[in-house]
Amino acid sequence: MVASYFLSDPSVLLSDLVFGLLLGCVLAVVAHGLNMIWGVVKVVNIAHGEFIMLGAYGAYFLNLYWGIGPLASAVFDAAIGFLVGYAFYYVFLHRELRGKETVSLQSEMVTLVATFGLSLVISTLALIIFSGNVVGIDYDPGTLLLGPVSVPLGGLYVAVVSILIISGTYLFLERTFIGAAIRAYSQDVTATELIGANPAKVASLATALGFAITMAGGALLTVFISVGINPLMGTLYAPISFVIVVMGGPGKMWGSLAGGLTLGIVFDVLQAVATPQIAFATGFLLLIPVLILRPEGILK
């Protein structure tokens, strides 16, 4: 079965590969917000998937009531996410992180468990308010034919936006003063004060940015995967994001893309040669050898 797939028409193979790469870019932007928060504030938001879900619903309702396309909705989602991120920082993280040099095991446990509780609260509320029905956005920009290879345009748009967002955050962190303060915070909290920035302001800004990207990611997701918006979709995209961030290395902006592309191709190729179950199981289990062999992520 495997051999026959690889011996089949090369244009099928190429189309699949293109699809995998586009999927990888989408997954990368979905995970990128988590990467930002994890890398800078050193806290993992277990409710990450629920904010992706809220972003997707944001795009759905903006489309339903005002006919706004999902790409434009991403901007609205980002604005809301930015505010939500600030609230999240001050409710969930500030008390644990304030005045501390490093995140203790106790604080790590507290934030993990508290955000796990948050994920349950948000998904239950979403089930009550949105109902369990799966919805989708009627948006299909069509397909681009490059010779025998077909490229879904929705995926291509998101891939471009995804790479723009990732390179944007990279440049922001590398080239601006606030970016330098955020990088300082991620390496040494005291260093943030030494360069004249307030650690709490820096950490909350990084969290807010992370949430803005996460919720925008939820909207962008619907461009490529236009069906399947439902209150429990977070239970799929959160673990995918965890794997991507660990693979890329938390805090490395290009890591999201490296992890996303790896996972996208693994999912896509294994779905073609085996079953979706095998593809998901393998994709998730990839995390274990990465943690053993390269705990700092696959990027140098």
Add this chain to the structure above:
Amino acid sequence: MKGRTPFTLYGLLAVMAALAAVASFSGVATTVLLVNLLVFAALAYSINFITGMTGYVSFGHVVFMAIGSYSLAVLVSTYSTSPFEGIALGALLGGLFALGIGAVTLRFRGVYFAIASLVLALAGYNLVLQFPQFGPGGELIFYIPFQPLTVFFAIWGIVVAEIVLTFFVNRGKVGLGIRAIKDEEDAAAAAGVNPMKLKLYVYMLSGLFAGAAGAVFAWSTFGVNASSAFDLTFSLQMLAMILIGGMGTSTGPLLGASIVYLLYYELLTYPRLQGGQFLVVGAAVIVIALFVPDGIVGIIRRKYPSLKPVIE
């Protein structure tokens, strides 16, 4: 610590004896309620061994429960054995899987362990769907006589064993080493504690009892299916129980399990509040994690220090 009269242990065993008496002399409805309560308690004690004692958050703990559930379901439905053999196999496989998984994942600190455990649960779910031996859609159903009292004493025995073990692990040298790991793992290692060995030991206990509890759960529901066996909200409930009761203590899990279970049971009976129990438990977890991370036992410990010998 040594030589002190173990009031806590006596107290807990007295509570368990009282539960056994109630189950023996009351109607089927009460017995079924107590079975469900003790399945919750068994799971709470099980996750308490790893997360409560060491602070390593096991999000994927539901994996060991699922291993136990499938052990019993496969043995009873396919090989027509007695459910007790299913429980024994569930415990054995739960313990062995914990040893195997722990040997790798317990090397990862903090969040990495938590995420590795989560990812393993998702991979397990997908793999079960892949094998026809676990039934179509991972569902196995079996038809055996309804014996609530037998099921009750099976889970009762498991919980009693957990209480006794928790108490002695906490009191003994192992507990001392484990508390050192929870405070500062590197310092513990420098002081001559072997963190890996101790963590693996409690993780194995944890997997063993979750396997046994999962087997009884399958027995009490006459079957298993993949989406509920690997339901991550079970993991959250387990965490909620020990968090509310008091992490790492021997009274906390029973206390927390009773509260969470009764909350579920009471709220579930009102149809209009369907789903509301998740909101209440989720919100309780957030508030307790952020404001009173040592739970009810911790509050009692601080407010009434004289009660210490009775609650710890």
